Amino acid sequence: MTTTTLALIPLLPLLAAILTCMLKDGRRAAGVAIAAMLASCGLALAAFNEAWGMAADVHTTFNIPWLTVGDTAIPLGFVLDPLNGAMLAMVTFIGLLIFIYSSGYMKDDQRMARFFCYLSLFAAGMLGLVLANSLLLLFMCWEIVGVASYLLISFWFHKPEAAAAGKKAFIITRIGDMGFLIGILLAFKTTGTLTLYDDGQGLLETLPTGMIWGVEVAAVISLLLFMGAVGKSGQLPLHVWLPDAMEGPTPVSALIHAATMVAAGVFLVARTIPLFEAGGTLPVVAWVGAITALVAAFIALGQYDLKRILAYSTVSQLGLMMVGLGVAGVSVGMFHLLTHAFFKALLFLGAGSIIHGCHEEQDIRKMGGLAKPMPVTTIAYLCGTLALVAFPFTSGFFSKDEILAGAWATNQPVFWIAAAASLLTAVYMTRQCIYVFPGTHRGAHTPHESPCIMTVPLVILALFALGLGGLVKDSVLANLPGEAAQHETIVIVVSIAVALGGIALGWLIYRGRALGQENDPLAVTPLERKLWFDELYAATVGRLWSLAIIIAEQLNELLHFIRDLLVTLANKIGTGFAVGGDRKLIDKLAFDGMCNQLRSAGHAVTRPQHGFLPGYLRLIAVGAVALGVLVFWIK
Amino acid sequence: MTLHHYLILAAVLFCVGLMGAFTRRNAIVVLFSVEIMLNAANLNFIAFWRYSDNPELLHGPMFTLFAIAVAAAEVAVGLALVIAVYRHFKTVDLESINTLRE
Numbered sequence: 001m002t003t004t005t006l007a008l009i010p011l012l013p014l015l016a017a018i019l020t021c022m023l024k025d026g027r028r029a030a031g032v033a034i035a036a037m038l039a040s041c042g043l044a045l046a047a048f049n050e051a052w053g054m055a056a057d058v059h060t061t062f063n064i065p066w067l068t069v070g071d072t073a074i075p076l077g078f079v080l081d082p083l084n085g086a087m088l089a090m091v092t093f094i095g096l097l098i099f100i101y102s103s104g105y106m107k108d109d110q111r112m113a114r115f116f117c118y119l120s121l122f123a124a125g126m127l128g129l130v131l132a133n134s135l136l137l138l139f140m141c142w143e144i145v146g147v148a149s150y151l152l153i154s155f156w157f158h159k160p161e162a163a164a165a166g167k168k169a170f171i172i173t174r175i176g177d178m179g180f181l182i183g184i185l186l187a188f189k190t191t192g193t194l195t196l197y198d199d200g201q202g203l204l205e206t207l208p209t210g211m212i213w214g215v216e217v218a219a220v221i222s223l224l225l226f227m228g229a230v231g232k233s234g235q236l237p238l239h240v241w242l243p244d245a246m247e248g249p250t251p252v253s254a255l256i257h258a259a260t261m262v263a264a265g266v267f268l269v270a271r272t273i274p275l276f277e278a279g280g281t282l283p284v285v286a287w288v289g290a291i292t293a294l295v296a297a298f299i300a301l302g303q304y305d306l307k308r309i310l311a312y313s314t315v316s317q318l319g320l321m322m323v324g325l326g327v328a329g330v331s332v333g334m335f336h337l338l339t340h341a342f343f344k345a346l347l348f349l350g351a352g353s354i355i356h357g358c359h360e361e362q363d364i365r366k367m368g369g370l371a372k373p374m375p376v377t378t379i380a381y382l383c384g385t386l387a388l389v390a391f392p393f394t395s396g397f398f399s400k401d402e403i404l405a406g407a408w409a410t411n412q413p414v415f416w417i418a419a420a421a422s423l424l425t426a427v428y429m430t431r432q433c434i435y436v437f438p439g440t441h442r443g444a445h446t447p448h449e450s451p452c453i454m455t456v457p458l459v460i461l462a463l464f465a466l467g468l469g470g471l472v473k474d475s476v477l478a479n480l481p482g483e484a485a486q487h488e489t490i491v492i493v494v495s496i497a498v499a500l501g502g503i504a505l506g507w508l509i510y511r512g513r514a515l516g517q518e519n520d521p522l523a524v525t526p527l528e529r530k531l532w533f534d535e536l537y538a539a540t541v542g543r544l545w546s547l548a549i550i551i552a553e554q555l556n557e558l559l560h561f562i563r564d565l566l567v568t569l570a571n572k573i574g575t576g577f578a579v580g581g582d583r584k585l586i587d588k589l590a591f592d593g594m595c596n597q598l599r600s601a602g603h604a605v606t607r608p609q610h611g612f613l614p615g616y617l618r619l620i621a622v623g624a625v626a627l628g629v630l631v632f633w634i635k
Numbered sequence: 636m637t638l639h640h641y642l643i644l645a646a647v648l649f650c651v652g653l654m655g656a657f658t659r660r661n662a663i664v665v666l667f668s669v670e671i672m673l674n675a676a677n678l679n680f681i682a683f684w685r686y687s688d689n690p691e692l693l694h695g696p697m698f699t700l701f702a703i704a705v706a707a708a709e710v711a712v713g714l715a716l717v718i719a720v721y722r723h724f725k726t727v728d729l730e731s732i733n734t735l736r737e
Contacts, residue, residue: 611733614656614657
């Protein structure tokens, strides 16, 4: 792999984004974007192939000088190692499938070309983020995906909810990004470099040492970076944007808010894990992840919106990935990230297909009986569900098992929390499937199966969701850094018990109920209100914001006053100069004064020329006398 | 009678003429005064000639005669000018004839 080929991976989608933003025809734009993604996917698979054989601590780097200020040079560049090789392959492959699916899903939309422009921009940012060998480049791409996410969530901006959700996602992730940025600055201050790997000189190779405010610098930096990850990956307490982000088109939810962008936070932690290890902050990651996993799974129980349930499920699973990173290192967390990307993309695309088939209905109370009219979608969706609840021998089972084993070995409270989250996962997914598939249809329109262009990606993803975990488990654990824990019997028992028990529990609760007509036993007020997180934000951040607005308004007034004062002052000074300087000094004194002087001088000179002859005579006489006196005196 | 007496007389005459020319406004009177000064000068010529070393050379009377002749011509011109001025300004008052000033 040379720099050019590697750089082409993110640049091709970027090029496609530039091209498609100039196209009007949606189908042509889709073609351009898919072609670029296909090429990018090919290159990424080649890169993956090359990276996968490398040892875990070998990093092929390409650094390009970018900014030089005095002695400080900030290069930007790419790195290739097994970690991002796997990530590249996953992102481009799922991206490609979702691009194809989108060309079917969005075909009736007026702004389809624009949609593919945003989607390509997102892919470019995401691939750049994955390849970046510099925290700065990573941050830039991080922000590009943030912008693309904002644009895509509020793609249907005529819906007020969508516009609000876009803003919410942008602003809440900004809270985390602020920490990320401060972390970058702190890292630069302490080490003088932002390059991750640089032949032993990089940030992750030298590792910042020293203390700041009585704490290890590495701990502070890693926690600040983790703040960015918390925002992007929807960890508690910054998870609130992710469920709302479901207002965007479903392929967007699948690509950005399930498989790739939200995983960027997990990837960031995995990428900079030496910092976390040096700072000893991995338990924080594990605890935040565990609590997120449990709380989000809990909230998912009480939701009625098909996509919202999946969104909370995503938050919960991202929490589990954080647990994996926290307790067992890169390989375990990344393994779950990869398997989750496939089955969650599958679930979202399946949900999109269901929503499409039910004429844009998202409320599970108005679904039901979809198994018969939509067989392909149903089977694919059930495959995704099994993988998500970690049914034995699906891909989710293998990856979640590793996480639980790791947690059991190092942090038992976290193990039990993660197990409880898994149990709840099984319950809410069972509930959802019982609502959606069996029985009779409760909606107004007759459901129909989606076209091939949408179901084929589903089938491909379903195969991956079932088989990927078992196939690549050993390879992933061997190639990525981190030690997988020994599997105790209790871990396997608990793992299988929570999956099957959750399904059974869900079945017991919802068996034979008249769904959609009577009250749902699990949709109790606290869960329906999402544990009042939004209200909490309204009461805290919202209040703070209102206060900030008031202060800002007052400041604005003050600024206006100062501005007026300055203007008046300037006016006064100007007038002073105009009157005193210009009119009085230059006009009156210098100009008029000079003229008057000249004129009076002239008058004085003309006074002898008075035209009075005797006067002239007198002057002559005086002159003559003077002359006489002079002559006499000289003599 | 010595030379000094004549010279003093001539000086007095000159001063009288001069004062007349200075102070009077009538152009004709100013002309008279000028003539008086001229005659004071003539008197000086005669006096210096009479008391010179060889009076037989007749320098003084020659000069005086010439001066009187020139003065007569001058008076003729001067009076003609006065008359022309009078025709133009309807006055011979020198103070009101000041168009040169403007």
